[in-house]
Each structure stands twice: as structure tokens, then as C-alpha cells.
Amino acid sequence: MPKQKSAARSTSIAGLLTATTLVLALSGCATYDVTAPADARADATASADADAKNGDAKNGDGTKSAHASDVDCDKAKCVALTFDAGPSENTNRLLDILKKEKVHATFFMLGKNHVAERPAEVRRIDAEGHELANHTWSHKILTDIKPAEAKRELSRVQDAVKKITGKTPKLMRPPQGRTDEDVSRVSKELGLAQVLWSVTAKDYQTNDSALITKRVLDQTERDGIILLHDIYKGTVPAVPGIIEQLKKRGYTIVTVSQLLSPAKPEPGMVYRP
Template identity: 30%
Template sequence: MMFFISKRKLLLMTSIVLILAITMTVTHLYFPTYPRQVITTLVNLNRRVPIYCVQTDEKKIAISFDAAWGADHTDELLAILDEYNVKTTFFLVAFWLKKYPEVAARIAAAGHEIGNHSATHPHMNSLTAEQITFEVLSTHELIKEITQQEAKLFRPPFGEYNNLVIDTIEKLDYKVIQWSIDSLDWRPTTAADIVRRVTQKIEPGAIVLFHNNAEHTPAALRPILEFCRQEGYEIVPISELLLKGDYYIDKSNGMMRPR
């Protein structure tokens, strides 16, 4: 069977193709990232992010320590924090809690907040909802048993997360916490580098990440606390920094903002 197209229809089809070609060319020339921006925007509409920092006009920041391996420097850190009358948040892994229950108890007794850092320090974004729930709840019970605290903050190991991780953990009445200032104290570095890296980024609402067993963290901590004191910053546990009432998380930077 043969099909015949009239000259009028052929002209119309040609015109449409030509218009589309011109439109695509102009868009590419003047808006070269437009398709990518559209796709990114659509993805970001559904993307969930943890809390990295908090919008506040007050000169307040939070300092946090992740504890997963070793406890050699923890008592020294506690002594320095006590010297400056500073309370912080320690995120503890279950296997660390089991190995160092007395240290965990001392952290809590010193008035520091205890956060949940998982049971086995896994890559959370590779787990099922059931596995995520186990990582959180089993550690929650251990924290409660050893420190008598009801943890409400969770920091995912390696800082890895996805929507399932956040959704599942929030259903367990937890908030997922990241950081806005990374001391990178776990890398080969010096105390001076850690001090410089942290102090140059301190601003209201920041959350700082340290590790309890990093070699140079004790030597860096005192000058950082001294800097905060001189600049008029109050250091509080993360839960005290978080906003109360209605809020949203800015997907561009993880900032907790009031509505």
C-alpha cells in the first residue's frame, strides 16, 4: 500500500521540524546547561538530606565526636572539654560501646550528649529498611543500658545516606545529623592544620566533626575552644542547636531553617 502526502502537509511537517531544530539550537547556545538543570531540579524535588547545620542569628555552634575505633584519647578530650565547661555530642557505635562501656559511661556522666552511630558501622545506603532499623534500634538499647540516655540523633557511618535511610530513621523518632565543618582529623595531618581548617569555617549554626581517637585532636581541641571563646561563640550539644517547632531542611546545603 502506498501513502501520498500532499504538498501542504509536507510543508507543514517540514516547518515543524525546522522550528524544533531552531529552538533546540538556540536553547543549546544560550542555555547550555538547561536540560541538566531541569533533570537536577526534578531529582532534587524528591531528594532528602540530613541536617548539616542550623540557621541562627545566635553565635552558637555544636562540636561532635564520632567513636568507632579506639579510646586512647577520650579521657584527655573529656578533661579539656571540662576545663572549658563545654558540652558536646558523642556518636557511638555499638561494637565500640561493648568494648569501652566504662568510657561511654564517663562521657555521659560528664554531661555530654550521646548520639547513635550504628551497630556495625556499615554503608547505610546499601541496607534494607529492616537492616537500617536493626542498626539503629539495637544500638539505641545499648546506649540506654550503658549511659541511661535516650539517643535521638543518628549520624550515618561514612556520611552515607539515601532517601530510604532518612525515611526509615525518622520513623524511629530520630533526626539524621551530618556536619558542616570536617576537621579531617583522621587523615595524616597536624594539630595546627586541624585548628586552621576548623576555625576558618566557624560560623553561627555550624556542626563540627571530630573523631575521639584521632592522634592530633586533643592538641587541636584546646586552641579551637579558645578561639570560640574569644570570638564569643557558645558551644552546645547538637540537640540544643537544633530548631524547635516548624522547620525545613534546605536541600542545597542541608541547613535546618525555620518556616
């Protein structure tokens, strides 16, 4: 399961220039634009301030924009909780836990054998306020296939989720975190921002819930993105303890879009803490 390729983290120039080009050493040099959540927020705030100064502010009636969040992650110590590769037979139990804890997460869902077989869980994820996101149809490594096939891998999930919920995902996570210029271009065409992670429990290697909990807590820092999988039997039992300890440490647990707000996820962009 996911092994993230190493990449240099983006830097912000004077708090305004957030996107930089990364060079990945794999088979030749592939490049893509990446930004950190804190930098995305800073850019959006600076842009809004400039618009207001110039008299171009939107939503002047005091209403929130469509992508606004009720959590201010510039003030709160936020961390995004995400789950890959579901829904599965464990998802309803996970949703029960999240509902009890009043926590919302982002679900990067697979199409084949998951979304296609469990539309009720997809509807419940949406109905309970969680974020619907795309993890491809069959978990093919997008950098290893032609762009046209990569587009099909993503668009099939887009279509399936829209058919079930009436909503089209705005975020995607490439399998194993592997992306490049071609994947970014396809993502942009489909209106999808790419989301990587900073915390992984490697729960695909163990069913030890205590170890999964420890790995998450050891790695989590402010503005982090936690990667878990609701398809493995050791993961969901770890979630209550993870949430409890994160809350004790002062974290506000949010979706990816809440973490980025007031920035709106930019299609094609790669977001990584």
C-alpha cells in the same frame, strides 16, 4: 572516613517553611527532607507564638519544656561541637579538656569495639552533660544495605546505650553522611533525627594537630556543626586550641540539640547548616 555527598541546602519560605526535598546524584535519584538549624529554630518559635496567641501554650507554669536549652542561639553566636566514632582510648582525655573548658559536645558513637567495649566512657559522657548520639553499630554505609539491616545497625546502638545509661539517643549521624529515603524512614521509625555537618577537619587524613585546628577555624561560621573524631591521635590535642580560638571569636559552643532549640529534633529529618 566521612566524605559528605553534595546536596542543595534547604531554603526557608517566609521564615516558616523550612524543610525541602533534596535530590542527590549517586545511583539514581534519592530524596530526603533537610532543614538548617536556624530554620528549625524559626519554625519552633513561630509555632510557639501561634500557640500562645491561640491560648494553647504549653508549660504555662513558666517551667521549661524537656528539650528547652539555657542557650538562645538566635541571640548567641553558636556552633555545635561533635565527635564521631568513639568512645576510644582518647575519650577520657577529651572529656577532661571539655570539663576544664566548661564545654559540652555531642558524641556520635559506634557500637562495635566502642560502646560495647567502653561502657565506662559512655556513662561518663552522659554524666558530664554531653549528648549521646548514634553512629551505627559497625559503620556500614546505610544507603548500601537493605533497610532491615540499616535498622539493625542503628537499633543495636540504641539498645546498648540505653542499657548503659538508661537513655536512648535521639540523634544519629549516617556514616560518610550518606542518607536517602529508606534511611530517613528507618530513622523516623527509631525516633532518630539525622545530623550532618558544615565543618570537617578531615582528621582521618592527618595527625597534624595544628592543621586540624586551622581547618576547623577556617570553615567555622555561625550555626555551624563541627565534625571531629576522638579516635585519631592528632584530634584531641587540637581541641584546646580550637575551643580557645572559637571563644575568642565570640562563639558559644553547644550540643546539637542546644543549637536546634527551641526546636525538638524531628525523627527522620536531616539537619544540616
